[in-house]
Amino acid sequence: MLSLYGTQLPSRLLLGTAQYPSLAILADAVKASAASVATVSLRREAAGGRAGGQFWSLIRSLGIMVLPNTAGCHSVKEAVTTARMAREVFGTNWIKLEIIGNHDTLQPDVFGLVDAARILCEEGFAVFPYTTEDLIVAQRLIEAGCQVLMPWCAPIGSAKGPRNLDALRSLRGHFPEIPLIVDAGLGRPSHAAAVMELGFDAVLLNTAVAKAADPTTMAVAFAKAVEAGREAFLAGLLEPRDMAVPSTPVIGKGVFA
Numbered sequence: 394m395l396s397l398y399g400t401q402l403p404s405r406l407l408l409g410t411a412q413y414p415s416l417a418i419l420a421d422a423v424k425a426s427a428a429s430v431a432t433v434s435l436r437r438e439a440a441g442g443r444a445g446g447q448f449w450s451l452i453r454s455l456g457i458m459v460l461p462n463t464a465g466c467h468s469v470k471e472a473v474t475t476a477r478m479a480r481e482v483f484g485t486n487w488i489k490l491e492i493i494g495n496h497d498t499l500q501p502d503v504f505g506l507v508d509a510a511r512i513l514c515e516e517g518f519a520v521f522p523y524t525t526e527d528l529i530v531a532q533r534l535i536e537a538g539c540q541v542l543m544p545w546c547a548p549i550g551s552a553k554g555p556r557n558l559d560a561l562r563s564l565r566g567h568f569p570e571i572p573l574i575v576d577a578g579l580g581r582p583s584h585a586a587a588v589m590e591l592g593f594d595a596v597l598l599n600t601a602v603a604k605a606a607d608p609t610t611m612a613v614a615f616a617k618a619v620e621a622g623r624e625a626f627l628a629g630l631l632e633p634r635d636m637a638v639p640s641t642p643v644i645g646k647g648v649f650a
């Protein structure tokens with residue numbers, strides 16, 4: 394079971410809820426994949442009118458954990474304000490903290506991220522920080538009170554997959570007790586399996602499912618890949634070796650003469 398801030402979750406797949414062709418397809422994808430958590434944007438809900446209300450009613454009907462996010466925020470003040478509003482609107486102290494530092498790469502502003510995390514943790518929020526693979530930033534986020542880290546593996550929506558597996562492996566090695574969730578940049582189920590094989594605890598993705606030709610089937614494929622990667626990690630992967638090693642015994646060479 395995945396444990397996040399004391400909540401036990403059966404699935405290690407977390408899904409974003411943006412960009413789907415329709416609310417019905419979003420619902421199908423979440424149900425079929427049995428994802429444990431769905432991230433939601435306050436801006437979407439606060440869009441007001443029927444659309445916002447329909448979206449929120451649908452999410453509630455799915456009966457999964459809701460993780461509001463501060464998507465689109467570019468400053469500490471904006472993110473903290475959004476988080477406080479999200480707690481009121483969605484009735485949860487969980488918050489996915491995103492502070493975008495660069496328009497082109499959508500890279501997190503890790504300096505503002507640490508400051509905002511400290512403020513929100515002090516206010517009792519369970520903070521899920523969208524960060525990079527930087528070790529020092531990870532340490533500062535933990536010192537600020539974060540009990541989960543969510544490093545990107547590539548830019549949001551790029552579908553490039555893990556660009557720096559060594560850095561992710563290093564995060565895993567330095568913080569063995571902290572739940573690590575890869576968030577952003579996953580493009581295919583094999584990417585999810587690869588990071589789960591490193592020992593990551595879960596993945597969060599949106600674009601690769603929402604923009605697939607068949608989002609529901611893609612969501613199921615990701616769920617299977619996440620499970621396969623986790624099982625492989627637990628089974629103890631054979632590490633690559635430089636030299637050939639015979640897979641069948643060669644003792645007592647066959648006599649063919």
Ligand SMILES: CC(=O)[C@@H](O)[C@H](O)COP(=O)(O)O
Pocket residue numbers: 409464491523548549550551552576577578579597598599600601
């Ligand atoms: C940080 C952020 O917003 C991500 O959670 C994003 O929603 C998912 O990234 P992908 O769309 O690349 O999966």
